[in-house]
Amino acid sequence: MVNRSDVHYFGAGPAPLPTAVLEKATQVILNYKDKGIGLFEISHRSPEANEVLADAKQALATLLDIPDDYKVLFLQSGGSGEFSATVYNLVAIWVEKKRAKIAEEVGDDKDEVLRRLRKIVDEELKLDYLVTGSWSLKASQEATRLVGAKHVNVAIDARKANNGKFGIIPPESEWGLTPRTTVGGPALVYFCDNETVDGVEFPAFPSSLEGDDAPLVCADMSSNFISRKVDVRKYAVIFGGAQKNIGNTGIAIVILRKSLLPPHSTPASPDLLRELRLPVGPIVLDYPTIAKNNSLYNTLPIFDVWVAGQVMSALVNTYGIKKISGQEEISNEKARLIYETLDKYPNVYRVVPDKAVRSRMNICFRVSGGDADKEKAFLAGAEKKGLLGLKGHRSVGGIRVSNCKCTYNNLLYYRCFCFTTV
Incomplete structure (x- = not known):
């Protein structure tokens, strides 16, 4: 059985959520605030729903x-x-x-x-x-x-x-x-x-x-x-x-x-x-x-809304007075680690967008000039190491690393990525 901690998901679709939020979610789905019914079941016009909305907005x-x-x-x-x-x-x-x-x-x-x-x-x-x-x-x-x-x-x-x-x-x-x-x-x-x-x-x-x-x-x-x-x-x-x-x-x-x-x-x-x-x-x-x-x-x-509010509240608690600037530092560092690795091996990797407009959140590149077999081998090798969701969008192909999917991933994962995929 593959454990959640064994994989690191970089796809650009639905986000891998913080494990702590998911664990709490399993509780509130069954019994929200000791009311005997779950969060899925409460009225959207109830005081509890209004509180969820207010907390997420705040x-x-x-x-x-x-x-x-x-x-x-x-x-x-x-x-x-x-x-x-x-x-x-x-x-x-x-x-x-x-x-x-x-x-x-x-x-x-x-x-x-x-x-x-x-x-x-x-x-x-x-x-x-x-x-x-x-x-x-x-x-x-x-x-x-x-x-x-x-x-x-x-x-x-x-x-x-x-x-x-x-x-x-x-x-x-x-x-x-x-x-x-x-x-x-x-x-x-x-x-x-x-x-x-x-x-x-x-x-x-x-x-x-x-x-x-x-x-x-x-x-x-x-x-x-x-x-x-x-x-x-x-x-x-x-x-x-x-x-x-x-x-x-x-x-x-x-x-x-x-x-x-x-x-x-x-x-x-x-x-x-x-x-x-x-x-x-x-x-x-x-x-x-x-x-x-x-x-x-x-x-x-x-x-x-509750899930989004939980994720955002966790960021508020994590970064305090730095607010979103704390998460910005992490996002920038994750992108830097990967782009520096890709640029270090230009004979293997080619970053798709111009350097002046490279996304910090979605890092798109080709392997060996877009060789289909080598890109397939790259994806297979990454999957063996627990690095999932790296395939580029179907309309453009290639490889894509989505930082936005890993808001809570430790930077060690990114160092692991940079070390193991070269």
Whole structure:
């Protein structure tokens, strides 16, 4: 029988959770707080469920220093669902702002308001996407599916600067962002902070998106969530699937600027969006609805929130005043150990992305130039040593070491990896 302590899992799918959390989970599944029923069985509207939500929010707020003017939401959409949610919510806000401005100018003439609004939507509605890997590409494709290609501006497609493959982030001077004018800019600017499949990570927040007048910025942080310090105030929306780095599969976490919620911002009505031939999102992806109901509009998987809360609380207790900076040091060191080993043997290993944008969380490389037999032998040898989940994504092949799956792994495992796979 293989023991849990005998293997070290590096796959990019659902996270291997801390053993201590899993051991506690077996208890709360059977009998939560001595109530005679398990956490799976309690009502999502019970005081216990609300306590689980509050504890998870507080742990995340503490780790990331989330300001009071932001809201934390839990949804069942996963990261892919948020590709759609950001479009539905932010386009509706953009449209309503335009409608209100026109109404100030023309008064109660609804036909004239609609006429002008149609023209503005047709000519000015833009959603900017920085496509630097497979996930931002999918997000841009979903936006195109929802609002149409004419409204989606792919400000960069990194493949065009890298022989048709992802692996670099072009200089910001080459980005084709929608111009910011006196009447406004794009409804959103979207980028994926860390590309899980392609091993590309933004080394820092893009300087061209800095400033108080910046358009709404949405960032997919699924696979580098709670791995480094983030200035939350720079973002209107941050989201990530919990399973990559925080918990088990089942929930997405959204950090949302409160100014995007009523009464500060009002989305366009469904009737108006239909008049403009723009999509109306499902209610379970509607941020105002989810926020108003404390993430409990529909039946939230409270156990999944509890797991995420336990993981984050453990990090709070482990790092104290260092908060997420403590975990950032560990993440950086793990990545350094592996990249230094790979770079030491260039005749054997080739790191896929450019050195300037190498992901700390998903280390993608090829063995012997991508020789299929040698990569297969590499994976087989690694498995014998208890190093699992190293096969690259099916769309790109190769080898991938996902640091995000090993938040709690001792650095010794990484030294073991570097020593045994050369």
